[in-house]
Amino acid sequence: METVAFDQIGRTRKLEVITILSSMGVFMDGYALSIFSSAYLFLGSSFLDRAIFVSFAASSIYIGMFAGSIVFGRLSDSLGRKRIYTYDLLLTSLFLVLTGFSGSLTAFFIFQLIAGVGIGADYPISSSIQAEFSPRKSRGKYLVFNIFSWTLGSLAFYAVSIPIVIFSGHVAWRLMYITAAAIPLIVVFMRRSMPESPYWLVKNGNVVSAEAVVSGMAHEAGYDKASVPEVQKGKTSFGEIRRYLPLIMFTSIAWLAYDVSSYGVWNYTPSLFVSAGGSYTSTILATMLEEIPVIVGTLLCLYSIDRFGRKKLESLGFALAGVSLLVFALISLRSALPFAYVFMAFALMHFFHNIGPTNITYLYPVEIFPTRLRATAMGISTAASRIGAILGVFAFPLFLSDLSLTYGLVFFAVFEFIGLSVTLILAPETRGKPIN
Numbered sequence: 001m002e003t004v005a006f007d008q009i010g011r012t013r014k015l016e017v018i019t020i021l022s023s024m025g026v027f028m029d030g031y032a033l034s035i036f037s038s039a040y041l042f043l044g045s046s047f048l049d050r051a052i053f054v055s056f057a058a059s060s061i062y063i064g065m066f067a068g069s070i071v072f073g074r075l076s077d078s079l080g081r082k083r084i085y086t087y088d089l090l091l092t093s094l095f096l097v098l099t100g101f102s103g104s105l106t107a108f109f110i111f112q113l114i115a116g117v118g119i120g121a122d123y124p125i126s127s128s129i130q131a132e133f134s135p136r137k138s139r140g141k142y143l144v145f146n147i148f149s150w151t152l153g154s155l156a157f158y159a160v161s162i163p164i165v166i167f168s169g170h171v172a173w174r175l176m177y178i179t180a181a182a183i184p185l186i187v188v189f190m191r192r193s194m195p196e197s198p199y200w201l202v203k204n205g206n207v208v209s210a211e212a213v214v215s216g217m218a219h220e221a222g223y224d225k226a227s228v229p230e231v232q233k234g235k236t237s238f239g240e241i242r243r244y245l246p247l248i249m250f251t252s253i254a255w256l257a258y259d260v261s262s263y264g265v266w267n268y269t270p271s272l273f274v275s276a277g278g279s280y281t282s283t284i285l286a287t288m289l290e291e292i293p294v295i296v297g298t299l300l301c302l303y304s305i306d307r308f309g310r311k312k313l314e315s316l317g318f319a320l321a322g323v324s325l326l327v328f329a330l331i332s333l334r335s336a337l338p339f340a341y342v343f344m345a346f347a348l349m350h351f352f353h354n355i356g357p358t359n360i361t362y363l364y365p366v367e368i369f370p371t372r373l374r375a376t377a378m379g380i381s382t383a384a385s386r387i388g389a390i391l392g393v394f395a396f397p398l399f400l401s402d403l404s405l406t407y408g409l410v411f412f413a414v415f416e417f418i419g420l421s422v423t424l425i426l427a428p429e430t431r432g433k434p435i436n
Contacts, residue, residue, distance in 0.1 A: 030153025064116020072121030073379020092118030257419030264392025297354025317356025322416030
């Protein structure tokens with residue numbers, strides 16, 4: 001009778017379904033978080049007529065994500081992955097609809113903040129489930145695909161936004177938010193058939209249920225029997241995180257540093273491009289072209305992640321992104337950057353990010369920490385990343401209105417080198433190692 005460890009079962013249909021359902025939540029995140037970058041083009045003549053108002057409105061959903069990731073990450077470790085995973089996005093769906101009906105900055109801010117709570121809740125849960133069901137040798141690829149779904153969601157939104165704008169004019173931004181509410185409802189409905197994580201079941205002493213999940217996947221893969229995963233013992237509490245302080249510092253600071261430049265640039269890319277002239281359609285098509293280096297970088301990461309490891313790729317991505325941003329900052333000292341140079345600066349940054357930090361800052365927390373703390377630690381790291389996102393989206397319009405793009409590029413480059421430093425000093429290598 002052939003027996004296999006759970007994390008060595010390999011690819012099965014059940015794993016593919018779990019990957020799709022986990023990725024659909026991240027897909028929804030990419031779709032919903034991309035809306036403001038286009039909606040801003042219409043809101044500028046409404047209640048976002050000052051740079052500080054733009055900063056507050058753009059930051060609101062990330063503030064909600066900050067709270068949602070910490071609270072629900074902790075609850076996921078205590079109450080189970082599936083219980084929260086099945087319904088966390090209902091909150092997002094309701095408040096995306098309400099955002100579409102908001103008539104003031106205050107209402108917009110509040111509705112986006114609460115929608116962000118649901119999105120933030122999904123990050124630690126989706127990633128934990130993906131890590132806990134993925135085979136050890138190819139876990140990196142599955143997690144990279146999981147976060148790449150964010151890009152697919154963003155592209156889907158931009159494609160859908162073009163006909164919305166053409167046929168609805170000045171109310172287009174409202175329809176963008178309202179139509180986005182359908183995606184969380186679809187995800188919630190489909191997730192109801194998901195099994196609970198065997199890691200979480202073992203951690204809570206429910207070995208019989210864990211064996212049922214493990215056996216089902218093993219039989220599907222052609223094995224007679226599979227052993228349930230070994231799970232590290234200990235408490236599930238925020239206090240336990242103190243034992244892992246250097247690692248939580250690493251995952252939090254690296255992800256924060258990445259999000260400052262990534263979200264700061266990405267959130268305002270359409271508004272930067274529209275300033276060069278052209279219609280909404282041409283602006284969005286140019287924005288979508290920025291995703292080509294994202295896709296190429298991600299393909300390189302997918303190929304390399306389980307061959308060369310996490311630390312090398314994350315370090316390389318941070319270093320090259322930082323150098324490229326400084327180069328364009330120096331060029332811009334002489335004269336204002338033409339559109340082609342602005343496009344190239346951000347395209348290179350996205351390319352280098354997706355070779356490493358985009359994917360690996362998301363991947364590291366769920367590989368480093370034990371089952372009893374996995375979603376809690378991922379929630380803390382996600383919350384830290386939202387601080388980075390808030391800082392980036394809050395600061396960038398102020399740089400553009402009061403200073404210049406040069407200062408913005410230098411500002412972002414500094415955070416790239418912060419991310420590089422903590423990765424080189426604190427990051428472990430998790431390639432091919434079991435989670436517990």
